[in-house]
Amino acid sequence: MHIAEGVLSPPVLAAGYALTAAGTAIGLRRLDYDRLMTAGILAAVFFVGSLIHVPIGVSNAHLILNGLLGVLLGWAAFPAILSALALQALLFQYGGLVVLGVNTFTMGLSAVGAGCLFRFLHHRWPTPGGRRIAAFLSGAVGVAGAAFLTSIALIFSEEGFTAAASLLFLAHVPVMLAEGCITMFTVDFILRVCPEMLTTQQQNHERIGHA
Amino acid sequence: MFDEILFHSSFLQQVDTRVRMACAILLTLCLSPLHDLYACCSALTLGALLLVLARPRWRRILHRIATINTFVLFLWCVTPITMPGTELARLGMFSISAEGVRLALLVSIKVNAIAAIFLALVCSMSTSDAGHALGRLRCPQKLVFLFLFMARFVYVIAQEWRILFAAAKLRGFSPRTNRHSYGTLASLLGLLLVRSHARAKHVYKNILLRGFSGHFRSINAFHTRPSDICFALVMILFAAGILAVEFFGVEHA
Known part of the structure; x- marks a missing residue:
């Protein structure tokens, strides 16, 4: 999912940065210092999640978890993903400084979309079955959206990458299913153990003495 | 756990973290739009030079660089076959196009040049230093x-x-x-x-x-010394040189 530095063309990189800046600004505006802490720790879980490998048939893939992050954080997923990807670039050199904008935008926008989808479906069908479907779809949409936007970025950079981009998208189809299942079970677990984690978004936070 | 030590101590690590971060951003910005093979090669030379100056632990660094190149390898497998253009060679039913090979070559040189610069300048600082430098x-x-x-x-x-x-x-x-x-x-x-x-x-x-008021303090102080300014100027000169090769360089195929 990470595009290496030096592959994309300058207009695509600039667009990625502009859109990421907008998304991050919205996300940061919605975070007060109380929730910033939670967002920071969830960003750390997102980072660690990318080191967890899930077997898919004969192969395996690492979790992406952007759908789940979108469900838990909403727009705040944008700055969380940005900082997690920056740390990945720093520690593992996945991606890099200039391509960070595009990488954050592809994952962040699909995370926010997945979060909206989850809340919409969950609101429509508040039954356990409906919730499972909503969670599955949000996990799958998180990966699908990221893969799709990444492919679009590649194609807009260079016509010659079209085939590579479609291969990249197809390779992510099994990951979407796996991610959907994991998100479904995880949301189920969170709702059983700590349901306030999913509702904090709507609640108004009691601000503890911060200017 | 994650933060293996990639570098021995060197003079590059003495350079102010803000200067290093800004230089890395500047160089990467200059390098990403390159289209000229000579310009890319000179960028790769600069990257290699910086990497040598940073005195890395070569085994670990080469491992990192190999990881970065998996994406490049994927492009090499796909682009030369799928990109339309003049035929360079034929492998069974696939034709390998000159444009595809050139694109893959260009991308792989650029990816490695930027990776070397990023490793040498940014990855040699601790995460907290990097965070504070970004704040500054x-x-x-x-x-x-x-x-x-x-x-x-x-x-x-x-x-x-x-x-x-x-x-x-x-x-x-x-x-x-x-x-x-x-x-x-x-x-x-x-x-x-x-x-x-x-x-x-x-x-x-x-x-x-404990009286937290919204921002962390850094243990390491940030000072810009004359040597840091010299370093930044040399980096800017290099960036300008690479751009000059790109725009006024020799015509070639």
């Missing part, structure tokens, strides 16, 4: 806070995941592609999320109690 370079305070806080807790959470996973393994869990494995992994992940959430609440209360 006018990144939003909340974002810097998020980054620093996350960088601190990544280790704690990774450790917690290891303990959870080890506990599951001791009970005979080996992940496969079935409902049980996915359910178990998701439960472990859910447990990690719930615990992390609770931890965030506790930590927040604790730092409020």
Whole structure:
């Protein structure tokens, strides 16, 4: 999912940065210092999640978890993903400084979309079955959206990458299913153990003495 | 755990972190639009030079560079065959186009040049230094806070995941592609999320109690010395040189 530095063309990189800046600004505006802490720790879980490998048939893939992050954080997923990807670039050199904008935008926008989808479906069908479907779809949409936007970025950079981009998208189809299942079970677990984690978004936070 | 030490101590690490971060951003910005092979090669030379100056632990660094090149390898497998253009050679039913090979070559040189520069200038600093340097370079305070806080807790959470996973393994869990494995992994992940959430609440209360006012202080002071300015000027000269080769360079195929 990470595009290496030096592959994309300058207009695509600039667009990625502009859109990421907008998304991050919205996300940061919605975070007060109380929730910033939670967002920071969830960003750390997102980072660690990318080191967890899930077997898919004969192969395996690492979790992406952007759908789940979108469900838990909403727009705040944008700055969380940005900082997690920056740390990945720093520690593992996945991606890099200039391509960070595009990488954050592809994952962040699909995370926010997945979060909206989850809340919409969950609101429509508040039954356990409906919730499972909503969670599955949000996990799958998180990966699908990221893969799709990444492919679009590649194609807009260079016509010659079209085939590579479609291969990249197809390779992510099994990951979407796996991610959907994991998100479904995880949301189920969170709702059983700590349901306030999913509702904090709507609640108004009691601000503890911060200017 | 994650932060293997990649470099021996060198004079590059004495350079102010803000200067290093700004130079890395500037050079990467100059390098990404390159189309000329000569310009890319000179950028690669600069990257290699910086990497040598940073005195890396070569085994680890080469391993990192190999990881970065997996994406390049993928492009080499696909682009020369699928990109239309003049035929260079024929492999069975596939024709290899000159344009495709040129594109793949260009991208691989650029990727490696930028990776070398990034490794030498940025990856040799600690995460907290990097966060504070970004803050001094006018990144939003909340974002810097998020980054620093996350960088601190990544280790704690990774450790917690290891303990959870080890506990599951001791009970005979080996992940496969079935409902049980996915359910178990998701439960472990859910447990990690719930615990992390609770931890965030506790930590927040604790730092409020100690008078936290919205930003962290850095232990390392930031000073720009004359040598740092010289370093920045040399880097700017190099960037200008590379751009000059790109725009006024020799015509070639």
